[in-house]
Amino acid sequence: MPDAELPNLDDISKTVFCIPYNPPEEADGAEEQHRLHASAHEERDLENGEDLRFLAYKEAWKICLERMQRVIQELQKSSIRAVVDEVRSSYTNVLPGLPYEELPVVSVINPGLGSTFLEDISTQLENGQLSELSQNVECIVTHLYPGDLPNVSSGMRAIVSSFVEREDTQDRVNRKPSSSLANYDIKFLRAWYRARLKTSGSDNSSSLNLVVVLHEFEQLDPQVMQDIFYICSGSISALRLIFLISMSSSLNYLSANYPRATMSLLRVRSFTTPSGPEVLQEVLLKTFFDTHFEPFVMIGPALIEYLQDYFTRFHSSMDAILTILQIGHLKHFSSDPLTVLVRGTPSTDVLSKPGSFGFLRSLSARLAHALAVQDVELEGDVFHPLSNIPQVIENVNHARQIFYSRLRSLRLGFGIMICIQSFLEKEGYRGLEWSIAANKGVICDAMINLLKGHFTRDVKELVRYTRKLKQDELRSLLDRLHALFLYLPPRVRTEEKKSLDQLGRMKTSLEESNSRANASADISASLSEWVGQYLGEKLNLPEECDLWDIWYTGLAPFPSELLNPSIRASLMAGLLRPHDYVEDINGNVNTEPSQKNIWELPDTSILFKRYLDSGKMINVYDWFESFKDVLDSQRTHLKEPISPQKRVKSKVKSQVPDATEDDDKWDIEVQARFIRALHELDYLGFIKHTNRKADHLLRTIFDVNGAD
């Protein structure tokens, strides 16, 4: 290596040296890397299966995400409306008789929905249509973040300049900065405001509100903010300022952290956005259990269960839902090559390529298995998959159709259950064990039970309830059910024509038999019979279809350790079994990883193993000696002719000293490696320095499971 590339390690003027990584000359490092990326299902995947599945994933996730975002927007709509109205009418709707004008502050407590909420508000404020309540109030919105307001003068400068320097305002005038008002002076903003009002027409009917949106309000320094509030409140007679503050915590943050003197200048109105379990419930219901929407991939009960658990226990935010569902999708598409078939089947040309043979064979085996259950005669064909590609394609398409229609039925059946249950709750009955009331959040349990197949009792209950309905209850329930069928998407409605007719018939006969009492009993009997029969038909488990696991995540567990790992446990596992991380996670599920000898481990792991062997305090010299022992044995092992176990890391290999090297050099190397490993452990927090005993360190971790 040329000297120029080596940093001068003796240069005392530098605190840090950068030693660039030089990959070893041998090319097998690259090969190894390639091996890691290869598909885990190589033998039964398409040639470019990974890419195709990624495309399929993108498509499936895109429509799922779009749907969820639309649901969230619907959820936010009413809160946005309320906030926008409040901001618009802040200066028109003032209680008379107050001793002085208060500075309007609208606080939005926004735990779950993320920043899109505020963006929607500001777009609505700036160019939304005007409502009757707030006629002719124009709003200019500006967004400020905690970094913009570190102290009073930069905070004021940020507020003033964010309005004054907008693109769409009137032409800038030449001003001499030194002999005119400072750009952090509220009077400067006042002058601008006056001019702006003058240009926009001075009729009294229209007015201009300046809205300052303060994001992450809790991050702002109360000392600074209380001065800014004071300064702004002094000018509100001439300047219609409104603060819209976004908080994530409770309502009383303001009164707890700001003095009364400041609070008495403000008129605080709080708005809470929808949050908590009902958001999750609404999103799941409208995305995966809505008859008007068909996701490409249906989530299974295991995923819903995890989602619910994570949402209620760890992180109640919209982002958590989206992340988990996205990871769920990703995992689904990465775990099985067959998922490439979610939307479409590859053409005959693709399938007849030699590279697709494995894929085709596994697919035909699956199909054959499915067919074998139904029909034994076809068995002869299946072992010649290449001969029968069109047949395979057709079978896949058929299976897809069947699966989606079954899922549709399931959704419809669930929709009917919800419809009846909500009706029963409205009428004051207890109904089923779960409730659709938003605040209970147990509808997720109902979804899980439905997908797990535990619904027979619920169906029986519903049949029992519908039989006992009184006449007017019966009528309104029939109306509801009829409306439900009537507003189905057209394609589904034609499929469900029969049920629609049947409900219609029941409705008309109920109306005709207005007076007779036992007629309604007959009708309720027939309704309950229809409910039982219909739900029995519709509620079928998705797992019963052929190839169901392509479109349905089923009971596949969610990889929760990816999202919420235990830091300590993963750190330990990494140190104790470093090779498990290097090798492909999917690859050796079946094969038990072979136990590595201690000399095969990286230095830090070796040192860590020795650390675990010691007592409460570690004598550094003993530690070094034991480390050196291991390295010595590593050295002798590596000097031996290449053994099958030679797949140890290239790093270790590069450090193999030549036989001609003298022992001094080796000792220095060992020492260097020891110090480096020691520092790494120190950095990870395993060592506590103590002055109690010379040359000793204190352990911080004890009782490690599986340390052997």
Place this chain on the structure above:
Amino acid sequence: MENIQCPIPGYENLADEFGTLISTYPPPFIYIQDTQALRTTLNAIDALLRDLSNLPASSTNPSKIYYSRVDCVASFTSRLFYEAVINTLVGWEPSWEDGCANWSAEGAVGGKWNESMDMFLHGLRAAASTCGSRIKSQSDYDVRFVIVVERAERLKESLPEIIVPLTRLSELSRIDLSVVFISQVGWEDIRPPLGASPDPYYIDIQAPSKESLYPHPLVQHSLTPLTPYHPALESLYSHFVTTLCDVCFPFTHDPNELQYITAARWPGFCKPLLDEHKRRQRKPENEDTDVDMDVDPEDEDREVLHDRGMDFLFQPSTDTRMRLNKLFNPTLSNALEALLPRLSNAADWAKKNEPPPDLLSLPPGQAHLGQSQASKDSSAAAEATSMRFLPRMSKFILLASFVASTNPAKSDIRIFGRGLDEKKRKRRRAAPKMSAKKKSAGPSKVSQRLLGPTSFPLDRMLAILGALLEENEAEWKLPSPQFTIPGEETDMDISRVGIYASVMELTSMRLLHRASPPDRLDGPPQFKCVISHDMALVLAKQLDVALNDLLWDPM
């Protein structure tokens, strides 16, 4: 001075003293201290000076007065301060079209008087000569400047270097000028060291008397719409205000606060009367007999008066007034409790506590105000609802932090230790053996809850969290068969990324307070729990944890 009128009741003394001083021979430096109602005093002085400056100079007033008010909070730099003083003294309003230029003096100073104290003095002199030339055209009198520095205590932090020159401004600028400091704190707290400033002429504002506190008469609107501030209700209003001041006087002496509470309660108080009036107007000929209030002796006459737009007396009977008082008096203290600390704002409070319609038409037994009780614990309820949406783990973290902040660290092993071999498995399984009895605590120790939260290392909180989770969270978890050793799963749980993320999130929500600097790497970070005991109780109830059993000195 015969023509100085007191602008605000209760300020007669000030008006006399200050007005006489300013208009005759003002001391160069006046210090006004008001501890109770600064805002009102500022208004009073402003009104006084406005009156004085509007007076033409005469033989009794030898000088024409120009004044300017500077708020020291708003003028946080010296430049803002100078600009505020001189622009107002000369009556200059910067306009956007001119690029917001400051007033510019003739001569060498130009517009640069905002740069330093020295230039400012030149500017002042230039301003004086400008103002002088304005009035010289009419008469021979002089110009006198009065500079009112409001909230002067802030100068000490923001602009300490200009205090001394300000107090000597008159001698430095060599013009007729008086500087008035107004502050809530005393001069001795602001005074620069080493006697650099001359002693001021002190004026202390007395605490206002109860009578002078009565909020001012109604805001006059036009007569046609019957609003709560209709002149006809004036006499009832003054009765109401007397009652309200009786209730509130022990708690606040600030007229603004009283006015604020009045504004919130008055519309509700007179609403029954207005409702009644409207009800009668709807059926004017139907003179019913059960007159709850003999409001209108001659209905027709009143209508005529009304139509003419003239004032009429809308005098409810003593009976009605007493009935209203009886109904509304309890709500006055509620209003005080909610509005004085600004737990709610006046408009919202008024809306929430609006009496039901047609209250007076109901028989006396049935007429009552529903929400009088509800408003009391509304803040606690609001707190509870806002807490409800925290994820369970965050609630547990808050609870564990509360316990860690209140209990002494020594007590943890006694409260959370389980089983016999406490050294080895401190907090594992076994039934709760909570009742850690206090052992004759030393000489009357002050409860930690009164001393405020102590800070705790993160590790300790996590250990307590583990103990809490182990005992209370078992049935909420998803089953996880891979964990076999008791407590193993909790051990995993408390070191998850989600926990650390929640701690940071709670810190950013200011429910936890990070006591150690964020850039310190060695050692666990220290936190403090800043939720109140009530909030902790609410959380514990939501989580079904017996909090009192976990506290070292339960209430």
